[in-house]
Amino acid sequence: MHGIGNDYIFVDCFEQSLPEAPEVLAPKLSDRHFGIGGDGLILILPSDVADARMRIFNADGSEAEMCGNGVRCVAKYIYERGLSRKNPLRIETGRGILSLQLKIQGDRVTEVTVDMGEPILEAARIPTTLPGSPVVEAPLTLDDGTSVNVTCVSMGNPHCVIFTEDLTDETFRRLGPIIEKHPAFPQRVNVEFVRVCSPQRVEVRVWERGSGETLACGTGACAVCVAGALTGRTERKITVRLPGGELITEWAPSGSVFMTGPATTVFTGEWPAEIEPAR
Numbered sequence: 534m535h536g537i538g539n540d541y542i543f544v545d546c547f548e549q550s551l552p553e554a555p556e557v558l559a560p561k562l563s564d565r566h567f568g569i570g571g572d573g574l575i576l577i578l579p580s581d582v583a584d585a586r587m588r589i590f591n592a593d594g595s596e597a598e599m600c601g602n603g604v605r606c607v608a609k610y611i612y613e614r615g616l617s618r619k620n621p622l623r624i625e626t627g628r629g630i631l632s633l634q635l636k637i638q639g640d641r642v643t644e645v646t647v648d649m650g651e652p653i654l655e656a657a658r659i660p661t662t663l664p665g666s667p668v669v670e671a672p673l674t675l676d677d678g679t680s681v682n683v684t685c686v687s688m689g690n691p692h693c694v695i696f697t698e699d700l701t702d703e704t705f706r707r708l709g710p711i712i713e714k715h716p717a718f719p720q721r722v723n724v725e726f727v728r729v730c731s732p733q734r735v736e737v738r739v740w741e742r743g744s745g746e747t748l749a750c751g752t753g754a755c756a757v758c759v760a761g762a763l764t765g766r767t768e769r770k771i772t773v774r775l776p777g778g779e780l781i782t783e784w785a786p787s788g789s790v791f792m793t794g795p796a797t798t799v800f801t802g803e804w805p806a807e808i809e810p811a812r
């Protein structure tokens with residue numbers, strides 16, 4: 534399934550267990566040439582406290598706290614498979630229990646609005662060692678002596694937002710991996726490069742921690758919404774245009790960030806665990 538091109542392999546763990554540890558399985562399954570192909574692996578699990586639980590593993594096998602595009606897909610799966618017919622659904626994630634409002638046509642979920650909770654702005658909790666709390670437009674010095682201004686936001690997982698006019702492949706693919714692993718981010722970081730088109734609209738490219746370049750990032754879009762408002766560049770409700778499509782995000786007066794977007798099923802299948810992948 535995917536949320537605007539941010540594609541994951543979802544395993545229904547309500548009735549089956551994994552043949553291997555998810556940290557080991559995620560890189561194998563995510564490999565676009567020697568596996569199924571995806572930005573990572575998402576487990577759909579039973580929960581004692583909500584309608585379902587989600588665990589997300591990046592393509593490199595690292596576990597993340599949260600995935601905005603993935604959680605919309607989990608909601609679609611849970612509802613359409615009849616595992617729960619509640620609306621809103623409640624899904625347990627690494628950042629707590631989230632509420633998801635489903636838009637339903639016939640028996641299909643076409644769009645999901647997620648209450649992503651309040652952004653975390655305290656530097657130590659993002660975490661980042663950059664000065665200031667919140668960290669807004671702080672200079673981040675790179676190895677070659679150049680510096681970029683960054684605004685840091687956690688949506689349960691860490692994000693570093695850079696406002697720039699330059700969204701070219703050259704700059705994005707050079708800076709993305711350097712900033713992801715910069716020592717100022719002890720748990721690494723997701724990096725968003727943002728061009729402001731208007732106070733209501735931005736264009737974004739995302740370099741994800743553990744997965745590299747992706748077509749979209751839901752938590753990233755929310756972090757951009759918060760960073761845009763904090764820096765006075767955008768209004769609190771914006772359309773975020775990513776390479777794979779658009780998300781609507783709003784940092785509501787209640788303090789929560791709401792994200793709305795589609796969820797799409799591509800195919801279902803069985804992976805023959807007994808056959809060793811080609812590498």
Ligand SMILES: N[C@@H](CCC[C@H](N)C(=O)O)C(=O)O
Pocket residue numbers: 539589591596597598599600601602603690691723741742743744747749750751752753
């Ligand atoms: N694509 C996701 C975020 C996935 C996790 C991220 N790479 C991390 O390590 O924090 C989204 O849609 O939010």
